[in-house]
Amino acid sequence: MTYKTLLVHIDDSRHSAARIALSLDLARRWDAHLIGLYAVCTELLPGALRQIGSRPFAELEGRRAGLLQKAHDSFLAAAERAGHRSVEWRAPRGPAPEVALLHARHADLLILGQDDSRDAASYVAPNFVGNLVLDAGCPALVVPHAGSVQALGENVLIAWDGSREAARAVADALPLLENARYVTVDIVQPADGARERPVGIDVAAWLDTHGVTASFSTRRAHIGASAGATLLSRASDMHIDLLVMGAYGHSRARERVFGGVTRTMLESMTLPVLMSH
Structure with a gap:
């Protein structure tokens, strides 16, 4: 038995790179196909609205597009450095919880990150990780936001x-x-x-x-x-x-x-x- 399709959740948080690195290590371990799923909060929370102030929404959309491109480039660069070619980038439109659940149901293993209340960029939706764990229908490896993963599964x-x-x-x-x-x-x-x-x-x-x-x-x-x-x-x-x-x-x-x-x-x-x- 092995995992042949892995899906790693990618966002704009400072923990995303560590998840990608771990998922690439696991993908090499099992010669698996790795999907990078970019899913972030698309709602404008009160705090975000205060920061935007009178700025046009076009500026906000431009910032979002820039973050998406940065995440895309970082994921593919990490895969190239790791020498793993069987990777796929996905950034579907739509509500993040529903989109993530749909794509999760076509994977053998999910790699998710623990919610971090100190990093606003890690917020996707209420109970995002927990809901995926319960509803995806496949196992989920949840990585803590504190510390680093030096070894896994020994x-x-x-x-x-x-x-x-x-x-x-x-x-x-x-x-x-x-x-x-x-x-x-x-x-x-x-x-x-x-x-x-x-x-x-x-x-x-x-x-x-x-x-x-x-x-x-x-x-x-x-x-x-x-x-x-x-x-x-x-x-x-x-x-x-x-x-x-x-x-x-x-x-x-x-x-x-x-x-x-x-x-x-x-x-x-x-x-x-x-x-x-």
Whole structure:
């Protein structure tokens, strides 16, 4: 199993170049076709309106065209430096969330960036990344905005709860797991919950049939700490460079409600997270 079509989200933020570099590295790893999808916020937010003031909208459109051209040139230049020829640039018109979702459904793996409230250029739409993760129908690798990714997929932590989402995430992560040096399956139980049998042994046995040797452990969340925080702490202690987990959420009226661990990861991740729903 491998990923043959990767899609990386490109925007005007300072984190976009790092995502492109990572996606090119992964594309070379699997000899995959890489699509660069340029999708940015097209709405005029109140702050933007104040900055524009009396300037004509033609000037705004010119600035947008300049940013698009810069992103286009940067993407193709990065691909040329990396020596990867199978790349494709896309900058479709239309509302970014709908456009991104349409193109995401024709990829094997998405490479997305964690929202960064300190970088206005990273804003696309409310819950842009989370909605793509839940609705795209394919796995998404979400890259944290803090720090840099030096290695990916050498030491992997699987968050396992026996759910459909977790099973989907593990299956979707197989191309990475098959080449990992170390894989561990973690089950985080509530601090005050009853102990259950170590269900991680089941997924570890299944992974073994795919040539992936995995250890497993069951641990309780620290008193007052969420399961998500416990997983991040565990990943840090073990020098994990990739977390694999199922993503949870549902729509309530017009609001997207994310599961607790999913929300924690989207807001506080400190390492790349592969999510599937």
